[in-house]
Amino acid sequence: MDAALADILTxxxxxxxxxxxxxxxPVHTPVIASIGTSTGSDATPDARVMVLRHVDPAAATLRFHTDARSPKCRDLDGRPVAVLAYHPGQAVQLRLHGRARIVTQGPEADAAWAASTPFARRCYLAEHPPGTPLPAPGSGLPADVEGLKPSEARLLQARPHFALLLVTIHHIDWLHLAQTGHRRARFEAADGWRGRWLVP
Known part of the structure; x- marks a missing residue:
């Protein structure tokens, strides 16, 4: 891989x-897209904005947090996904493709849970799974924690609902927009990374 491509990948x-x-x-909240089953058809595309929590370049892995009861866990676990991010300051679009897995137990999930703030963990105290119909607008949280910082003891009840979404990236499509001419490159993971230039 030539030096310019290597610099772009880095x-x-x-x-x-x-x-x-x-x-x-702006890259903190990329779009995660998949072919869904929770919508009733394996052929139905679905997308959602999620918070990017951690990146491990060496393992080519992105980490997100989600509710283990969410229907999207069925859509994503073990399946191919696309991640889309755009940085307007750099005029760079990143399209990443990889495979997702849901992790609810183990040292990595425990560490991520412990590192999250009480308010971030509070959402996992919702009494019903995400997407459950409500009679009126509401957070789904129990009344005793609505708008309040829960105690650590109360948050223990939320831990079973916490999950990691880990996406191992196999392809990166990089696009730089410029008036002088756009530039595009694609990278593939194969015993390291290989890159090539593409027509934008």
């Missing part, structure tokens, strides 16, 4: 890593 991972660490980054 920069793409750096953008994603910064996006996970900085909630003000």
């Amino acid at each position: 920069g793409a991972w750096a953008t994603l890593t910064r996006g996970a660490a900085d909630r003000r980054s």
Whole structure:
């Protein structure tokens, strides 16, 4: 892989890593797309915005958090997914393809749970799974934690509902928009990474 392509790949991972660490980054909330089963058809595409929590360039893995009871866990676990992020300051679009898996137990899930704030963990106290119909607008949270910081003891009841969505990336499509001419490159994971230039 030539030096320019190598620099682009390094920069793409750096953008994603910064996006996970900085909630003000436009890359902090990418779109995750999949072919859904919860909508009733394996052929129905679905997409949702999720918060990028951690990036591991060495393992080519992105980490998100979700409710283990959510229908999207069935859509995503073990299946191919696409991740779309755009950074307007860099004029760079990143389209990533990989395979997802849902993790609810183990050291990685426990560490992510412990590192989350009480308010972030509070949403997993919802009494019913995401998507459950309500008679009126509401958060689904129990009255004793609505708008309040739960105690650690109360949050223990939420832990079984917490899950990691891990996406192992196999392809990265990088597009830079410029008035002087767009540039596009594609990278594939195969005993390291291979890159090539494409027509934008």
